[in-house]
Structures are given as structure tokens and as C-alpha cells.
Amino acid sequence: MRNTAAILKRELVSYFITPVAYVFIVIFLLLTGFLTFAKDTGALYERGQADLAPFFRWHPWLYLFLIPAISMRLWAEERRGGTIELLMTLPLRMRDAVLGKFLAAWAFVGIGLVLTFPVWITVNYLGDPDNGVILAGYLGSFLMAGAYLAVGSAMSAFTRNQVIAFVLSVSTLLVFLLAGYGSVLEFFSGWAPLWLTDAVASFGFLTHFEAIMRGVIDLRDLVFFLAMMAFWLFVTALAVDWRKAR
């Protein structure tokens, strides 16, 4: 616990002493802002509805590129710089290291998410939105970001090359994103048995995210994201151990 906290702190500080943090946060804010308010993409004003659906709708797609950009360095950098040798000879469990690094990245994305609060203020100023639904949206977005990060963390553990880690992460995430996409499901439902279509849909990020985003907090959706994180962090630990010397 103390070790996890020490690693979390070290990692989180290192986001802010390098430009990574500022670039990420600025880009994230600019893109969410643009996509939410622009006429063709979000049209928050023009819709005349007081909610943040146009805002959250873009998160899965923004995360598709932004999250791998954060996670790609998690382990690849450690291996490239040889510091993994320091880390793995310290008296800590693999779990402490994997979790500490992941939680730091997740907390960092959380900070980015919190900084989108002007969008929330805007809708509250313009109308009378259901803030419960908005809160659920934030929760869903945060959980989804965690799942994305866990996938990215595993990919980063497989290679010492950050570009490869990025590409692997984007590809894997795309699969999970598209699995919940309407047209992909239609493609399956045309010929596949119902259970297969359901299985594919149940692994899609979108299905679960959209459910939470609507304000329906179903335990199954929460469990899905948490299980996703647990699974990919487990894969991360295995991969780090397996690949550390190479």
C-alpha cells in the first residue's frame, strides 16, 4: 500500500515536470470544447436541450488516441531507460508497481476530466440540466478511461518501443470500441446466433458507456469496466515479468 502510494506519487509528479501533462490537458480541453460546441459535431447551443450528451459522446473517440499517448510510456520507457532494473529490484511486489503506475495515469486523466468543468457550468447557466445524469456521465467516462489505460498499460509492457505500444493500444481499443457499434452488431446479427451477437456487444465499450451516460447506473456496467481494468492489469504484470530482461 505504502509502495503503491510512493510509486503513484513519483509517477504523477513526473507527468507535471515534463510537458506531457500540459500538452495532454490542453489538447483534451480544446478537442472536447470544439466537438461539444461546434454545429456539425455537438451543437450544444443549437440543440436547445440542457444536457451534456454532445460532450460525452465524443469521449470514447478522443480517448482512442489520447489515452494510448499517455499509457504508451508507462512500461516501455522504463524498459528502454533500464530503470525497470531499479524498480524490479526494490522490495515491492509486482502488484505495487503495476497498480501505482496505473493509478497515477488514471488520476492524471481524472484531473483532465475535472478541468472540463466549464462545460458543465455552461449548461447549468443556459438551462436546468439533470446534474445526476451529468455526474453519471463523468463517472462512466472516468471508468472507461481506466479501462483504456489498463489496455494501454499492457501493450506498453510488451515492447520497449513507445510507437509500437501506441499503435498496439489504438488497434486493440478500436476492436473493443467497434464491438459495441451499431453497424458492427448488425453485421453479426445478420448471420450469427444471438448469443454471439450479445457476447460481442457485451464486450463493447460503447454499450456500457452509453448506458451509464444516460444516467442509468447498472452494476453490470460498472463491473464490466472494473473487470476490464483488473484483467488488463493482470496481463500487464505478466508481460512485465516476462519481458523485463529483453
Add this chain to the structure above:
Amino acid sequence: MIELQNLVKRFGNLTAVDGVSFTVQRGEVLGFLGPNGAGKSTTMKMVTGFLAPTSGRVSVCGHDLAVEPIPAKRRIGYLPEGAPLYGDMTPRAFLRFMAEIRAIPREQRAARIGEVVAKTHLDEVLEQPIETLSKGFKRRVGLAQAIVHDPEVLVLDEPTDGLDPNQKHEVRQLIRAMAPHKAIVLSTHILEEVEAVCTRAMIIARGRVVFDGTPEELLAKSRRHNAVCVTLRAAVAAQARVELARLPGVAEVVDLAPGDGTARLLVLPARGHSILLEVGQQARSRNWEVLGLEQERGRLDEVFRELTRGSERGLRAEVAA
């Protein structure tokens, strides 16, 4: 405190470490020597628990690394090869992080860090990002990190690589000062360093231990150990060469590069013989004008080459060089 039993590490077809066994007690400083790729770093990585051995056992202070890695790692301080560090941190932040993970109580941390900073002379660079430090300073940060928790076992992979002569001297003194309370294993390519700081030398080649003994014993393996170098007038050189070679205990006489009007003869003893007296007496009884007479201690580089290459050929050329 460190115990290795028949340690083997294979990378695919390559056997990097091939059956290494040894124990190191408190108070010992074991110097690891060997050519590039001999398996020194790989052995150290297994001792510190970074790599799992293909077969064999490592235990540190009674804790088997495969069974109880955490208690074992707690007792080890490790400077990995090349001193990898978190480049974006400052030495102060980095040492704080290490002290925290090393479970040094919060109220003692600042004092401990101050101590190791003084020992490794880091004060002037404490607030500068590590990636902007010179190589020698990075090495010193690596060293500071390894001793911050005052471990019982120290494993240092090339601790003086990249340090200037003053710093090399400082670090050797530091190691000597810590030696009585710790078991230390260090690797180096500087042969004199073994004489300067180690109580025990170990040479490994192609993953196997080819020598294990004191630095003196290592020197004694040199053909030049107790050899006598005489400088004479060139006129008597030929005669002296023949006569010295006949002396009891002399194995061979080699003509070193002659100077102007003088000759230098290197008289090599048979193993275990001391011949200084005999050579001196012979010179006096023949009335040779001796311009110089000195006994050599032996040369580590020569022993090193012999042990790691196992070649007798070319020795004459090397002796003459």
C-alpha cells in the same frame, strides 16, 4: 550473507552464466572480473532478483530469492550496470523516492539522504534534473541510491565507470569504509581496483569461474611475479643472459628492448621461486656493472589475459612489450 549455488542462466541457446557458486561473508569485498560478455552483470542481476536463474539458487542473508524475494531485496543495495535513473527527477526527489520505498521512517529520511549526499559529493547538483547531469554525477546518484538504506549487502556493477581519478579514489575509499559491516560484490574492468578495494578477486570467463582467490594470489599467478629486471652494459648482456638462465630457480631470461649502450634483462623465476638474491650475487661475482635491479610484483593484466584466453602463445611478446 550472499550464497550462490550452481547458478545457471541461459538466453535461448546462449549460456551466459554456467554453474557459478560462491559465498560472500560480511566484511568481504568480492571483485568480479572478466572480459565483456563473461556473465558478470547477468550474475549480479540474478543476485539482486531482477532475473530468475534458469537453475540454481541464490540466497541473501538466509532468504532464498525465489521463495522470499521481498525480505532478500530489502537487504540489498544495487547499482545496476550503466546506473539507470529516472532522468526527469532531481537527485533530491529521486533519493526521497528511494528512501520512501526503502521504508526509511519519515523523520529519518532527510538525515539519511543528507548523509549519502555528503558521502557521494552530490550537494552541488541536488536540484538539477538527473538527465542533465554528467556521466560521473549520474553514477554517483546511482551509488547514493544504492546505499541510502544502509543495506547489509551491496551489489555494484562497475561503480567507478565514468568517474574522474579523484572520484574513483573517493568511491574506493567509501567502499573500503563500508566494507567491514557489509558483504559487497562489485564488478570492474580496472584491474588495479581489485587490488585497491577487494579482499577477494573472482575472474569469470564465458560464464564460468576461472579464478577465485585473494588479489595477492592473483598476482602470484603472474609469470612476472617476483621476476627481476636487471639493467646492464650492453657489452655483457649476451654473457649475462646465458649465465642467469642457468641459475637455480630461474625459468627464463628475456631480453627487453635495449637502450643506448645498456641492456635490460628480465629474469623470470620458476613458479614459487624468489630469485632476487641469486641474480644480485651472480652480478656481483662476475663484476657486471649493474645500472638497475628491481623485483616486479607481477602484472594483473597479464594474468587476466592468460586466465580468460587461456593462451600461452604471445606471452613472450607481451612480456617484451
